[in-house]
Amino acid sequence: MTDETQHGEASFAARARPGIRGLRAYDPGHDLVTLRRRFGDALVELGSNENPWGPSPAAREAVLRQLDMLHRYPDPLGAGLKRALGERHGVDASQVLLGNGSHELLMQLAQVFAGPGDEVVYPRYGFAVFALAAQAVGATLRVADALPLDAAMPLGHDLDALLDAIGPATRLVYLASPNNPTGTWFDGQALAGFLARVPEHVIVVLDEAYAELADAPDYASGTGLLPRHPNLVITRTFSKAYGLAGLRCGYLLAAPGLVAVMERLRESFNVNGPALAACEAALADVDHLQQVRDWNARERAALAEALSARGWRVLPSQTNFLLVEFGAAGAVEAALVAAGVVLRPMAGYGLPGFLRITVGTADENRRLLAALDAVAA
Numbered sequence: 001m002t003d004e005t006q007h008g009e010a011s012f013a014a015r016a017r018p019g020i021r022g023l024r025a026y027d028p029g030h031d032l033v034t035l036r037r038r039f040g041d042a043l044v045e046l047g048s049n050e051n052p053w054g055p056s057p058a059a060r061e062a063v064l065r066q067l068d069m070l071h072r073y074p075d076p077l078g079a080g081l082k083r084a085l086g087e088r089h090g091v092d093a094s095q096v097l098l099g100n101g102s103h104e105l106l107m108q109l110a111q112v113f114a115g116p117g118d119e120v121v122y123p124r125y126g127f128a129v130f131a132l133a134a135q136a137v138g139a140t141l142r143v144a145d146a147l148p149l150d151a152a153m154p155l156g157h158d159l160d161a162l163l164d165a166i167g168p169a170t171r172l173v174y175l176a177s178p179n180n181p182t183g184t185w186f187d188g189q190a191l192a193g194f195l196a197r198v199p200e201h202v203i204v205v206l207d208e209a210y211a212e213l214a215d216a217p218d219y220a221s222g223t224g225l226l227p228r229h230p231n232l233v234i235t236r237t238f239s240k241a242y243g244l245a246g247l248r249c250g251y252l253l254a255a256p257g258l259v260a261v262m263e264r265l266r267e268s269f270n271v272n273g274p275a276l277a278a279c280e281a282a283l284a285d286v287d288h289l290q291q292v293r294d295w296n297a298r299e300r301a302a303l304a305e306a307l308s309a310r311g312w313r314v315l316p317s318q319t320n321f322l323l324v325e326f327g328a329a330g331a332v333e334a335a336l337v338a339a340g341v342v343l344r345p346m347a348g349y350g351l352p353g354f355l356r357i358t359v360g361t362a363d364e365n366r367r368l369l370a371a372l373d374a375v376a377a
């Protein structure tokens with residue numbers, strides 16, 4: 001059925017709230033279900049920044065123990081996981097809010113704090129969900145220009161430009177460190193200086209989805225700044241370093257009052273029982289997390305070097321992916337998919353010459369490089 005019919009998408013879009021009319025559904029990249037069927041185990045999935053080594057074995061065991069409880073609702077408060085997260089981050093459990101992935105929390109923050117007539121500020125090349133969240137609630141979007149490609153932190157967030165974009169109508173600022181898809185990050189001084197200059201009426205959402213993977217001496221999480229800035233919100237996820245993307249669990253850290261207001265909108269039982277149990281177990285397994293950090297750092301460096309050696313420009317990254325300039329990225333990407341290697345095209349981000357490559361296992365990275373060499377030949 002086409003859009004022109006009475007029951008088509010255009011007809012319903014006309015009836016949707018103004019913010020929804022201009023939205024496009026989140027683009028998850030390729031049709032992985034079909035590709036998995038076609039390539040089986042030979043498929044190399046490096047498009048979604050998943051952890052190729054998987055979660056802690058303790059998380060898997062925790063899920064298995066939950067299988068006899070599937071007829072019961074989970075703990076509506078997620079109290080055990082919140083307590084553990086509070087202890088991990090040195091905050092009170094009342095400062096923790098759980099989400100069905102941090103994507104849900106990023107959307108909810110806009111729902112709670114912004115609407116038509118309000119402005120939401122975010123950086124160019126910032127995580128795609130920032131724009132989606134702001135647009136969905138009908139807020140006015142203010143995009144701050146990114147740092148140039150020849151900056152020390154290529155395509156990174158320009159904190160001065162973000163500050164300049166803030167006005168009296170600004171309700172929210174979104175930014176990420178490390179950021180997806182650029183891989184860029186901030187040091188503690190830059191972050192503290194930025195927060196000191198943001199007016200108190202503006203809520204700053206700092207997305208730290210890759211924080212556990214950052215190991216540069218000049219990287220700093222914003223968690224230490226929470227006591228000084230009640231307008232700061234930090235989002236984290238179990239989808240990346242913890243390897244639990246399939247279970248959908250993320251969280252935010254903020255002032256207790258902000259969390260209490262967010263709780264009003266939270267859907268009951270938004271985080272399921274197996275996820276609560278697995279995340280608590282994963283959090284406790286600090287050795288596994290350290291192992292993942294080590295493996296990722298090693299493979300990230302090796303992959304960056306191998307790609308650079310082939311003449312492609314690799315941007316600095318503190319995450320589990322690399323943003324790489326290929327020039328004819330579209331053709332390279334299409335040839336790789338045909339060979340069973342999935343990467344993420346960046347045209348949707350306004351970076352048509354780039355591809356985003358998730359750091360895989362040593363074997364996956366080898367297969368990627370072999371496929372790239374075959375394409376180049």
Ligand SMILES: *Cc1c(COP(=O)(O)O)cnc(C)c1O
Nearest residue numbers: 101102103127180209237239250
């Ligand atoms: C992957 C990612 C998320 C998290 O997603 P979940 O919904 O928690 O799986 C959030 N922010 C950024 C920047 C990401 O790359």
